[in-house]
Amino acid sequence: MKKVVLLVVIALIAALVLGRWMAADSGYVLVIRDDFSMDTTLGFVVLAAIVSAVALVVLTLLANTAWNMFEPVRATRRWKQAVAARRLRTGFLQLVDGELEKSERLLVAAGEDGDWPLLAWLLAAEAAQEQDNIEASQRYLEKAGGDQRGRLVAGLMKARFALDDGYPDQARQELKVLADMAPRNKRILRTYAQVLESQKDWPALCDLMPRLKRAFGDGEARRERRAWLALLQETARKPGFNDADSRREELRKLWKDVPVQLKNDPAMVARYTGFLAQLGGGKGALNLVREQLDSQWDDRLPPVLEAIDDVSPDDLLQVLERWLEQRPGNAAVLITAGRVALKARLWGKAQGFFEAAANSSQSATALAELSRLYQALGDSSKAMKTFEKRLDKLQGELPALPLPDKSL
Missing domain, CATH: 1.25.40.10 (Tetratricopeptide repeat domain)
Known part of the structure; x- marks a missing residue:
């Protein structure tokens, strides 16, 4: 817009200068060719040249438009695109109305010839999935994913379809790839976190939490708390560890990785110190409980002392x-x-x-x-x-x- 205004201003200044120059001296032009002769003013010649140039530009634009409209290849392409757009609209409406087979046929045709193949293939995949035609659904999603803009949404639909069909491992694999591709995509991160939580893979969920917190802020605080509480319990009760000392050391190592704000959470402290006391770390558990209660009292912490066996009951x-x-x-x-x-x-x-x-x-x-x-x-x-x-x-x-x- 600024460039256009600048050009208009320049044209006006040029016209003003030219007009003043012509007013001062209109000039004289004589054209002689054989027996033909013409004399006129310089202003008329300039005006005629400008009108001719404008007419040439207008005629060129009109000719180009007419050629685009009636040239066979382009006309055929426009006709196909118009048909594909109509199929896309009709296919979408058929999908909404539950006419799945007809909707799928129309959407596939729109995907082959239309201007919006990504949308057509995604809708076709939805129609096929509703008919339990998993093979066709995956094929359409592959076509949608071939478009760089459709890789994320096609992958997300694959994960959703896998969850609906009862294949959470497949969904998790797809979501992991997507989360690495788009680390700030909120929808992908939230779906990935839900899958990890449903599978009770607490270490993976705790590793994902920093990205979730950057994306959602305090909205993921409750999920983070649940994940770390569950991971503490899983570590303390991990099967195959018959040596209490080994489990206790692993628990202490895990506690160092717990986020700082959770280390001041009474429920988290009670869970950790309770397991620590059960595994023979009563002295450390007692010191931590006392420190926590000195800064913030919570009735969930005193019962930890019931599990301490390496400190005398009198103390x-x-x-x-x-x-x-x-x-x-x-x-x-x-x-x-x-x-x-x-x-x-x-x-x-x-x-x-x-x-x-x-x-x-x-x-x-x-x-x-x-x-x-x-x-x-x-x-x-x-x-x-x-x-x-x-x-x-x-x-x-x-x-x-x-x-x-x-x-x-």
């Missing part, structure tokens, strides 16, 4: 009692303290912790532990009463449903 009780001084009546700490006291065979102390937990929160877990301890101590009456309280607690959490009436 654990001292830690728990300090927490109770800061949070008196906390049910999670009281129940954990009661269980640790049982491991130390301090029956009276355990009973006191369980009773305090039951009185402060009426926790079903605290009532169950207390009932079991009363029974073991030989106090069947208290055990039964506590058990009935637990039943009442559980019944209060049950939905209201019709029950049989014994009087009928």
Whole structure:
């Protein structure tokens, strides 16, 4: 647009200069040829030359347009393209209406001759897939993928069709190639992540998470959390590792790779320290739990101490009692303290912790532990009463449903 305006301005300036020059002296032109002679002004000659040039350009454009319209090869091509466009529109409408066979025939014809072969082949693949004609569907997608612009969408459709047909491994292979080709394509990344999650391939999903987070930001935080929690559990319970020391070291190595923001997640810390304690790393688990609770309290962390066996119960009780001084009546700490006291065979102390937990929160877990301890101590009456309280607690959490009436 700027160039056009500039040319117009230049033409106007040139016309103004030429007009002033002609007004000052119109000039004289004499043409003599044999017996023919013509005399006129220079302005008329210039005007005639300009009109002739414009007429020549217009006639050339009109002749070119007429040739394009009536030249046999181009006319035939335009006719084929018009027919293909009509077939494409009709085929799409037939596909929407469920006329799959007719739709496929029209779309294949449009793909052979039309201006939009990519769209035609993709729609034809959809029509073939709806008819369970997998071979034809794959053939059409191959044709669509032959176009550089269609490689990604054709591959994505292949993956979707493979998932629909129950071949997740095939879909995963296709999506991996596409994800490497287009690392920022959100649709490909999300579909690939869904396949990995459905296959429970947590290491691969955790490796993919940085790209997912760059593409979606915090929208993938929940998926990232699920993946790392599952990977921690898978590593701690991996079959074939009978040596607890080897599993513990592998777990510690994995923890170094956990993203920083997840290392401060209470559920993640509880999962890691719980497995670490079960595998003989109780001291490290205790230190990590204490550090986490010092910065941010969460009731999911104190129960980790129940699984620690390489630290004496007396030392654990001292830690728990300090927490109770800061949070008196906390049910999670009281129940954990009661269980640790049982491991130390301090029956009276355990009973006191369980009773305090039951009185402060009426926790079903605290009532169950207390009932079991009363029974073991030989106090069947208290055990039964506590058990009935637990039943009442559980019944209060049950939905209201019709029950049989014994009087009928």
